[in-house]
Amino acid sequence: xxxxxxxxxxxxxxxxxxxxxxxxxxxxxxxxxxxxxxxxxxxxxxxxxxxxxxxxxxxxxxxxxxxxxxxxxxxxxxxxxxxxxxxxxxxxxxxxxxxxxxxxxxxxxxxxxxxxxxxxxxxxxxxxxxxxxxxxxxxxxxxxxxxxxxxxxxxxxxxxxxxxxxxxxxxxxxxxxxxxxxxxxxxxxxxxxxxxxxxxxxxxxxxxxxxxxxxxxxxxxxxxxxxxxxxxxxxxxxxxxxxxxxxxxxxxxxxxxxxxxxxxxxxxxxxxxxxxxxxxxxxxxxxxxxxxxxxxxxxxxxxxxxxxxxxxxxxxxxxxxxxxxxxxxxxxxxxxxxxxxxxxxxxxxxxxxxxxxxxxxxxxxxxxxxxxxxxxxxxxxxxxxxxxxxxxxxxxxxxxxxxxxxxxxxxxxxxxx
Numbered sequence: 001x002x003x004x005x006x007x008x009x010x011x012x013x014x015x016x017x018x019x020x021x022x023x024x025x026x027x028x029x030x031x032x033x034x035x036x037x038x039x040x041x042x043x044x045x046x047x048x049x050x051x052x053x054x055x056x057x058x059x060x061x062x063x064x065x066x067x068x069x070x071x072x073x074x075x076x077x078x079x080x081x082x083x084x085x086x087x088x089x090x091x092x093x094x095x096x097x098x099x100x101x102x103x104x105x106x107x108x109x110x111x112x113x114x115x116x117x118x119x120x121x122x123x124x125x126x127x128x129x130x131x132x133x134x135x136x137x138x139x140x141x142x143x144x145x146x147x148x149x150x151x152x153x154x155x156x157x158x159x160x161x162x163x164x165x166x167x168x169x170x171x172x173x174x175x176x177x178x179x180x181x182x183x184x185x186x187x188x189x190x191x192x193x194x195x196x197x198x199x200x201x202x203x204x205x206x207x208x209x210x211x212x213x214x215x216x217x218x219x220x221x222x223x224x225x226x227x228x229x230x231x232x233x234x235x236x237x238x239x240x241x242x243x244x245x246x247x248x249x250x251x252x253x254x255x256x257x258x259x260x261x262x263x264x265x266x267x268x269x270x271x272x273x274x275x276x277x278x279x280x281x282x283x284x285x286x287x288x289x290x291x292x293x294x295x296x297x298x299x300x301x302x303x304x305x306x307x308x309x310x311x312x313x314x315x316x317x318x319x320x321x322x323x324x325x326x327x328x329x330x331x332x333x334x335x336x337x338x339x340x341x342x343x344x345x346x347x348x349x350x351x352x353x354x355x356x357x358x359x360x361x362x363x364x365x366x367x368x369x370x371x372x373x374x375x376x377x378x379x380x381x382x383x384x385x386x387x388x389x390x391x392x393x394x395x396x397x398x399x400x401x402x403x404x405x406x407x408x409x410x411x412x413x414x415x416x417x
Contacts, residue, residue, distance in 0.1 A: 093377025128307025132343035135362035136269030137287035137300035161291035185396035190389025273356025
């Protein structure tokens with residue numbers, strides 16, 4: 001009998017310890033974050049581990065996009081269906097907001113709102129935390145251009161690029177190049193073509209915030225002259241790219257060719273600075289405007305690329321808010337954004353400046369107010385990824401010619417209206 005009582009007591013104590021342990025585990029808040037910048041995944045994972053140690057709050061970070069084959073929209077829909085929505089996720093603009101509006105938390109009262117001018121807002125309310133300030137034009141290797149006798153100041157329209165590309169193309173062997181341009185248009189790299197390059201059609205040469213071309217295209221009204229000049233630009237890039245990188249390359253192969261000095265130009269933005277650092281590049285680089293028009297366009301595309309939003313249905317809202325606040329109001333957060341991830345911070349209280357050459361070039365263009373809008377996100381992810389991206393891909397693979405590219409793009413806009 002005594003043994004039975006002792007056994008019962010042991011079982012009760014064990015159960016109590018297990019319950020207490022489970023309670024402690026449940027009390028330890030956790031945050032899940034889904035983000036779409038795989039180029040900073042390693043740095044963000046390290047920051048998350050450090051933040052967890054400092055705060056006692058677990059954080060799980062998942063990265064999609066780039067060459068992963070899964071877009072943010074696809075992953076979010078899968079998570080939503082499975083009842084596993086992250087606590088923090090990324091939207092790119094108004095179309096993403098409209099899709100997830102019912103679960104996005106109003107962040108208007110957060111303290112970081114007063115430290116930025118580029119938060120995501122709707123009807124005067126703040127819903128999105130700007131990930132960074134980013135920009136892109138055509139990144140160029142200044143040492144190669146100098147050796148080829150090409151002045152970057154001439155790269156302000158289609159004709160300037162055509163002359164430069166033809167000159168460099170004739171000197172590829174002498175310059176040690178595989179191609180003039182490192183450009184990717186494979187199926188998994190539609191974000192280069194149908195997101196970033198597409199924006200040249202939408203906003204190049206227009207006053208910042210001018211949505212006239214966007215509004216016309218959304219209504220199915222296509223300016224054929226502007227579209228045909230844009231098609232000339234796409235053809236120029238594709239015809240001077242390495243065929244393998246263009247048609248089957250991923251992010252690493254595209255960026256790697258430029259970092260290795262095997263291409264004079266790169267169609268990417270300042271987010272590649274960490275890749276340049278990792279490759280220990282020793283050449284000078286900067287951005288020139290896109291040459292998608294015959295007219296001179298003296299500026300590059302600059303904006304907040306995306307925004308963190310908080311899932312309003314999350315049980316970890318307060319922990320998610322703290323994660324975002326600490327990026328803005330702690331030295332560790334500042335060092336992560338600038339020193340580790342190489343980003344241009346979107347918050348005025350951050351005094352650090354990025355060391356990457358392309359980020360510095362973005363800041364130079366911005367300081368001169370020579371910037372054009374990011375307008376691609378007025379079109380849905382599905383339209384860009386499933387309708388436009390395959391058109392670019394077919395053009396790159398030689399399955400359609402330039403006239404057919406123009407026809408299919410026109411048809412896409414007319415049908416979506």
